[in-house]
Amino acid sequence: RAASGVKGAFLERETRVSDVDEVDAEGGTQAPRLSTQHPDNLSAQIMMRADQLTQKGEGKVVAVIDTGVEMTHPAFSGAMPSTPQLGEGKQGVYVSEKFPFAYDYADGDNDAMPAKGSYGSHGTHVAGITAGNADQIVGVAPEAQIIVAKVSRSSDGEIPDSALLASLDDMVVLHPD
Numbered sequence: 001r002a003a004s005g006v007k008g009a010f011l012e013r014e015t016r017v018s019d020v021d022e023v024d025a026e027g028g029t030q031a032p033r034l035s036t037q038h039p040d041n042l043s044a045q046i047m048m049r050a051d052q053l054t055q056k057g058e059g060k061v062v063a064v065i066d067t068g069v070e071m072t073h074p075a076f077s078g079a080m081p082s083t084p085q086l087g088e089g090k091q092g093v094y095v096s097e098k099f100p101f102a103y104d105y106a107d108g109d110n111d112a113m114p115a116k117g118s119y120g121s122h123g124t125h126v127a128g129i130t131a132g133n134a135d136q137i138v139g140v141a142p143e144a145q146i147i148v149a150k151v152s153r154s155s156d157g158e159i160p161d162s163a164l165l166a167s168l169d170d171m172v173v174l175h176p177d
Helices: 040-047 122-131 161-174
Strands: 014-016 061-066 101-104 145-150 158-160
Touching (some): 061 122, 101 161, 122 145, 145 161, 158 161
Parallel strands (some): 101 145
16 A cells, blocks of 8 residues: 555455255265245235335346356246346346346456355346246336346355455446436
C-alpha cells in the first residue's frame, strides 16, 4: 500500500462453502442433491405461504453469486413467460431464457456449472429455492431469470475474495433486481 503509484491493496482470503451432510457407501461424505421427486416441496411452499404470492418474479432478474448452478437441472425446465433485458456484462455468456448470463469468476472462464464435490451443489440449491420453475420444484419467484456468478474454484472449492469482488463489480453493470 505504501508503494508509489499503488492506490489500494488487500490480502486475498479464501473461504469455503460446504453442504456436506450425507455419508456415501464408501464412508465418505457427499453434498445433498436437489430431488425432482421431493414430496415436501409443495408443503414447504404452503407453510411459508409462498403458494399465495401474487408476484411470481415475472420480468425480474436475480443474481446467484455462489458455487455455480447446474443449469441443466430439471428444476429449471419450465417455460419462461417474459424475458427482461440485461445490461452488457464485462464477461460471461447467454445460456438460455432462464439463465441469460453466466460466468465463472474464480476460474476466469464461461463454465459456471458447479464442480463435483462436497461444495458444488450449494448454488444450485439456492437457485432452485429462489427461481426453480419445474412441476416438482418451484421456487418463490419461478418466473424470474437467474444470473449465475460462480465464485468458487472448480479444483478445490475455495472462494477467493477477488472472484467475489469481480462478480459484484459485474452486477453493478448487469443491474439484477
